[in-house]
Amino acid sequence: MNRALKPSPEEKHQHADIPRKTVYRLSLYLRCLELIVANSGKIVSSAALASVACVQPAQLRRDLAYCGPLGKRGTGYDVLFLRNRLEEILGRASLQPVILVGAGNLGQALLSYKGFAKEGFEIVAAFDLRPQRIKAGKIPVCDMHALQPIVRKQAIRMAILCVPGSAAQQVAEQLFKAGIHAILNFSTAVLHLPETIAVNNVNLAIELENLSYFTR
């Protein structure tokens, strides 16, 4: 979301091969290819795929250059081959375990959202200061004290952070210490964390505020 507010992925993740913005676009191309597969398409030109994805063809070709050899020049991409290659790169073959921390309004809303599982992510546990207040269906809601043992035991690397802004920094540090490598931050706080942990910010209020400015 407010991507512009953070250090660039190149700065933060020098160990990774593909820049973060390119990884975003690969996700997008994958979804476009899935649509083309659903419509029984076999071959797609870079111009057509770029047009569906709303990017420049040159951008698309630069992005796909990160994916290794993809076919002969001038004949278009083999849709199934490219889809499988992107799935492999983006690690969608296996279900990724994720934890959710802070099961207030938004946290509970996300716990009830079934879209994550469909995309290959499984919320395996939720954590809250007052776990007894939460109804989360089949997902166990645990006390914050259980965070570190569960993260370590299940080798979980990703967390969704939905605590109030005032608590976010402290909880994010706990997540880091527990061994979490990546945080999807729904809180309003700007997190100050070591560069080895990846943070993506999703601030729904800021998105609306931004749009609202442009409606006037």
Next chain:
Amino acid sequence: MNRALKPSPEEKHQHADIPRKTVYRLSLYLRCLELIVANSGKIVSSAALASVACVQPAQLRRDLAYCGPLGKRGTGYDVLFLRNRLEEILGRASLQPVILVGAGNLGQALLSYKGFAKEGFEIVAAFDLRPQRIKAGKIPVCDMHALQPIVRKQAIRMAILCVPGSAAQQVAEQLFKAGIHAILNFSTAVLHLPETIAVNNVNLAIELENLSYFTR
């Protein structure tokens, strides 16, 4: 969110005075200032505010230059004055009416989220193909046929789009025709719309996929 995938705000919104990325950062500065107000701070230096917001001081000064005169050089910003000025620019004085379209899993989750109201946005109505299936508390859930009359009558300009990706383009065109000026797009689809309508994309699965890549 996947901001990199869209035309730059400068291209899309030539009528607006402030670039979209700057508007994002103004929202962020506003939240930092609210925190400083809560801590009884009166004056803040650009270096300190930039540090809290995780941006470079030069970036902060460039952004605030869009906000008109803000005080004497070298004495820091008056916290309350700057907060009020940002609230005024971002239009937070009044409650903005918003509609939500597509009350499936995620739509219902967002309807139950109380965070929007706290930030100055009120979901005044929801729309769905099968409105009778939805429980949305106090928010009326209407048939899609009622969309245009309600949007026009209440002069609503903003919509949250939560329909499945396969329906998103068609529904977005309906929103445009009804008079909506800005869409917060939670669907997986890339929307192709006239440049006069602003679109921000929030794709939770893509955010997780992106983070997941960087945890490996």
